[in-house]
Amino acid sequence: MKHLNKLFVAVLMAMGLNAQAQDSNNPWAISFGVNAVDTRTSSGSGSGFFDQHFSQPFAVKDNWNILPSLSYIGVTKYVGHGFSVGLQGSVNKIDKYVIFDPLNANADSRGNVVDNPGDLMYYGIDATIKYSFQELIKSKVVDPSLSVGGGYTFFGDSSFGTVNPGIGVTFWFTDAIGLELASRYKWAVAGDREDANDEPDAPSHFQHTAGLVFKFGGKDTDGDGVYDKDDACPDVAGLKQFNGCPDTDGDGIVDASDACPDVFGLAALNGCPDTDGDGIADKDDACPDVAGLAALKGCPDTDGDGVADKDDKCPTVAGPKENGGCPFLDADKDGVADKDDDCPTVAGPASNRGCPEVTTEVLDELKVQARAVYFNSGKATFKTGDKETLARLDAIKQILINYPTAKFSIEGHTDSDGSDKLNQKLSEDRAAAVKNALIERGVSADNLESKGFGESQPVASNKTAAGKAQNRRTEIRHIGSKYEGKL
Known part of the structure; x- marks a missing residue:
């Protein structure tokens, strides 16, 4: 069990890395599940590399060593452009060790014999660089990957380094939870064996894993589902289609660009409404309920004399602006226009608004x-x-x-x-x-x-x-x- 302690210390150290502040969307992931070790490739039987390694890849019952409990845990960190780095620890118990012994009466047609070496514990600590093809194939569910890395395996009292090419696929149930399936070929390199006669040689082998993966570490200050890294308005809850910025009035224009953020409006008018449809925003329209002219701040000019109807004392008859939009009518001929004359039928001086003075x-x-x-x-x-x-x-x-x-x-x-x-x-x-x-x-x-x-x-x-x-x-x-x- 001394190697098991080494495994858990290494994993805890790796998990402790996530205490550092991050600024990318869920850059960390933790995975755990079960692993299977297949030592068939260590027997050396078969006619060529592929026949030797892949002749019985799915002979689970005959060749795979599976510990029926949680047997691996891993931590990975996304570093950008589809790449991530990780550290994984695993434990297993080897009760199916394949050796090449053609003279053995129990040997199969290839001369392989499945041996039970006894209480042979297996521990592995592996570092990995993985490339994900998810962005490349533009899928939100299927996430295939290739990996390469290296590690150290404790095989009974023997230990040896490995080079680990691998392949995997993750099926994401949500943005942060998925099912991860992976296989690594762990090619054994130089190692240390206490007794080569009592323990198997350092075996190259396959290790398969199946487990759950959880992504975490992203920061979403305003809780709108858009991480701060991609949120243009990280302190105010908004919508994903607007990069996390709000659109209070629901007119499709973000509040920051909306001149009337609380009232549904038109994009052509920077989000402001135009009740009368004259092309002038209500906030700038002096007559918002009646279609009018831009030159008159949205007010109509029925007689076309350049004086808005609301200011025109004769709105249906054209007249000069200085005469209040009325033609110069003076029925009593007193020099005071009828529009200004309080006594339009009786002559009077302008000083008395066109009314006669009391004599x-x-x-x-x-x-x-x-x-x-x-x-x-x-x-x-x-x-x-x-x-x-x-x-x-x-x-x-x-x-x-x-x-x-x-x-x-x-x-x-x-x-x-x-x-x-x-x-x-x-x-x-x-x-x-x-x-x-x-x-x-x-x-x-x-x-x-x-x-x-x-x-x-x-x-x-x-x-x-x-x-x-x-x-x-x-x-x-x-x-x-x-x-x-x-x-």
């Missing part, structure tokens, strides 16, 4: 009309049956609608009869009543406000009936334009 004459007219609006005594309702009051309201409306940008204040006043509090409330309610009547007639509520002043601003004496009548009034005052401060 002193207009204000005087409003004063006359407003003071002729009469209320029921002590109430905020218009005087019953007073057609003149209704006519005055219509006249005021007609004036105000000509000034859509002007803002007016409707103000209510009372005489001194009654308490201040009552008069204040009454003046506010009457002003509000006029305001609401004008809104009902079509005047914009945004242009009107109302307030009451009670008896605080008389225009005549409250000591006479005539004076009180003048103090009970409503007035309309121009308070500005909604464009003030914006022009």
Whole structure:
């Protein structure tokens, strides 16, 4: 058993080599299984080399020595370009040793006799250089190989060196697990025998092996099944077809090259979508839902005037850009284009966006009309049956609608009869009543406000009936334009 210790020490040393960091895909492999030793070639019988060595290659029952247990273990390291180097240790027990003894009554037709030399242990330590044809034949399953190497065999108390040409084939079940079948011809060279008479001569022989092989040692940091050596994105899980890089949106463009990695897109647009199909990526398209022109950032131009519809105030009629895409239309001939004219049918200056300005004459007219609006005594309702009051309201409306940008204040006043509090409330309610009547007639509520002043601003004496009548009034005052401060 002293040689068995040598075997296991050598194998453990070889296995310890895999502790070093590697940078190639599964460069290490460990194999183990059973081996068979055939000593027929040592007998020297036969007419020529091939007849001597291959006359009975598969006479398993008659010639092969097989130990019915795990009897070999090996470690190999891939070094590139189909080549690998390895170390294998094996053990066996020889109970079928073929010798040439033609005078022996038990000799076969070739003069060979199968002898049992007794408890003859066999140990082998072999180094191998192997070349795999798997890449050459482009197979993922079948992996034929040739090998050459050398080793040292302990044959009982004898020991000798060997030169080992060999052949093998591995059938891979997965990328890393396979069934390995191999044969070596171990040609004996000079060795050491303690007693040539008691032990067989150093025999050349065949050794066959069958076992499982496991590849390991590859590094896959992101766990995506692509080893770091071949992974273009080793820290991020990805797909094999993209060399380990991810494609989050599944559009066939790796995230690193995808301008829109989270949205399914087109290769022509660097992975970005084009919802409206106008050839402009949505991220660059100012109108992503409507097909448009590249010159207008993907927006349409229906009238072809160079102004995008979204910015064109006249999208169906061509017009210059400086006119907002509209032709220069000025219905009221006031020099303000209709598109910019808040009063396109009434002439007015550009400073008031084409609307007429409120003149002193207009204000005087409003004063006359407003003071002729009469209320029921002590109430905020218009005087019953007073057609003149209704006519005055219509006249005021007609004036105000000509000034859509002007803002007016409707103000209510009372005489001194009654308490201040009552008069204040009454003046506010009457002003509000006029305001609401004008809104009902079509005047914009945004242009009107109302307030009451009670008896605080008389225009005549409250000591006479005539004076009180003048103090009970409503007035309309121009308070500005909604464009003030914006022009």
